[in-house]
Amino acid sequence: MTSPPAISLTSSAPDVLAVSGAMTAAGVKAGTANLIARSGSVTSNAVSVTVAQDNTLASIQLTCSADSIETSGTSTCTARGLNSAGAPLTTQPAFEFRSSNAAVATISPGGVVTGVTPGQTSLTARSGTVTSPALTLTVTAPAARGTMQVTVRDASTRAALSGVSFEFCRTTPTCVTVRPADNPAGVYNLDVPGDTYARLVIRKDGYREGEYLNLTVPAGQTTVLEPFLALDQAIQGDGTVHGRVLDATTGAALAGVTITARAGLSGSQVTQSVTSDASGRYSLTLPTGYYALSASKSGYISTSSTVSVIGQQTVDVGDRALSPELTGSGEWRFVLNWGAEPSDLDSHLTGPAADGSRFHVAWYARTSTDSLGSVNLDVDDTDSYGPETITVTETPEGLLRYSVHDYSDRGDSQSGALSSSGARVQVFRGTALIATYNVPSGQGDLWTVFTLDLTDPNTPKLVPVNTISTVGASEQVQRTPGVKHPISLP
Structure with a gap:
């Protein structure tokens, strides 16, 4: 008697229909596969087999958009029913969402979680007798804004x-x-x-x-x-940026300053570097885009600003000032730069004087020196851009207040010229730039920039004020500033 030939099965899609043993096939997931029988070199015709979806709910997968929210904050949760193979059901059942502690967070029938009080709660979704694994949600007090x-x-x-x-x-x-x-x-x-x-x-x-x-x-x-x-997306091609670098303490042109353009507003990859000439001028040609321009020179404190390069156009970024490094432990320097308009912005610094009054250094009184300290207006600029620079060489212990006065539009409470001037104040200490302030929006002729509390020179407190008001005459700038919150200093 002749033995029957050995026959085996193969599946065209084992992930849908898997063959186990010689002639047994089992469905894995929904889909279609072809089965072929083979014995030696002889094969059968292909038989198409459709595996139907197992729509029996075996487990529930719960996900939420956030696992930590503030009180009154929200997180959106969704549930998905799975079969025994872990595949989503073709028809999803209705789910009931639950929070184990509704005093901490509630959850709506649609799965929106709302924080109530700080604490933790467990979130689940249920359908019939099947419940999802619990997710822990933390509710925190609102962060200060x-x-x-x-x-x-x-x-x-x-x-x-x-x-x-x-x-x-x-x-x-x-x-x-x-x-x-x-x-x-x-x-x-x-x-x-x-x-x-x-x-x-x-x-x-x-x-x-x-x-x-x-x-x-x-x-x-x-x-x-x-x-x-x-930058409009339609703008393409190369554009040019040029400007000039000055010494912040003399207003003189600075040669040999390295100007480096880095791609992006925060500056990453170096795109191009040039050196300022004898007149302090420089020029770069760059592809359309946003760049960070840094300026550096030995013995000076490096600074950076941003520029939008416009294809087929030339952008004049005006004058920028570099501050020489400060060597004394009590030395500070405040440098003001701005745009073409208004033509005359003035730096003002007030602080405690030895006779119990307050000194006021500005264009009409450029130096204050007594037993408490020494302050000097190094540069007074009256024809746009700046710099206007004040240097403190001996620290007057007490509260200093720095302001910028729009002399060109003095007394005009409706003027927006100061706000639109592009004014920027940089604060230097030692060999570092420790703070930069950009002029805020507002109307008036006075920008109160910051106070500097030097009551204890070892722990100075730089406090942003950043408000615009109107005073009129330069002499009226000396008013007691409001005190806000100090920032950390190196």
Whole structure:
């Protein structure tokens, strides 16, 4: 008697229909596979087999958009039913969401969790007798909030832009998108939790997005970002940037300064470097885009600013000042730069005098020296750009107040010239730039920038004020400033 030939099965899709043993096939997941029998060199015709979905609920997968929220904050949870193979059911059942502690957080029938009080709760989803594994949700007290003020304009026309969104991302992959109401001047005051953000992304339809890295928004304060000049996506090609570098203490041109352009608003990869000539001037040709321009020279403190390079156009960034390094332990320097208009902005510093009054250093009284300290207005600029520089060489112990007065528009309470001047104040100590302040939005002729509490020179407290008001005459600048919150100093 002849033995029957050995026959085996093969499946065209083992992940759908798996062959086990010689002639047995078992469904794995929903789909279609072809089975073929083979004996030696002889094969059968293919038989199509359809594996139907197992729609028996075996487990529930629960996911939530956030595992930590503030009180009154929300997180959205979704549930998904799975069969015994872990595949989603083709028809999902109805789910009942539960919070183990409704005093901490509630969850709606649609899966929206709302924080009630600080604490923890367990979230589950149930359908029939099947319940998902619990997820732990933490509710925290609301973080103290701060304000980031950003002015957004078209880089070519300088027209204010509306419809702008701002995405703040912390160091963890948690981002919050803020879509403020449109502002005719393109000035946006963004109310966000006080924190250090890994990224701030500014978006506007039809424009290249801008990204800033590692920005701090102190709680209880308004931080003014330099104006963001957005580039239309249609702009292509190379553009030119030129400017001039001056010594902050003399106003003289600085030769041999290295100007480095790095791609991006926060500056990453070096794109090009040039050196300023004998007149302090420099020029770079760069592809259209956003750049960080740094200036450095031995014996001086390096600084950086941003520029939007516009293809087929030349951008004049004006004069920028470099401060020589400070050598004395009690030395401070405050440097003001601005744009073409208004032509005359003045630096003012007031502080305690030995006779119990307050000294006032400005264009009409450039030096104050007594037993408490020594302060000098190094440079007074009256024809745009700056610098205006004040240096403290001996520390007067007590409260100093630094302000910028719009002398060109003095007394005009409706003037927006100071606010739109692009003014920037840099604070230097030792060999470091320790703070930069950009002029905020507002009307008036006086920008009160900061106070510096040197009551204990070993623990100075630099306090942003950042308000605009009106005083009129230069002599009226000497008024007692309001005190806000100090920032940390190195």
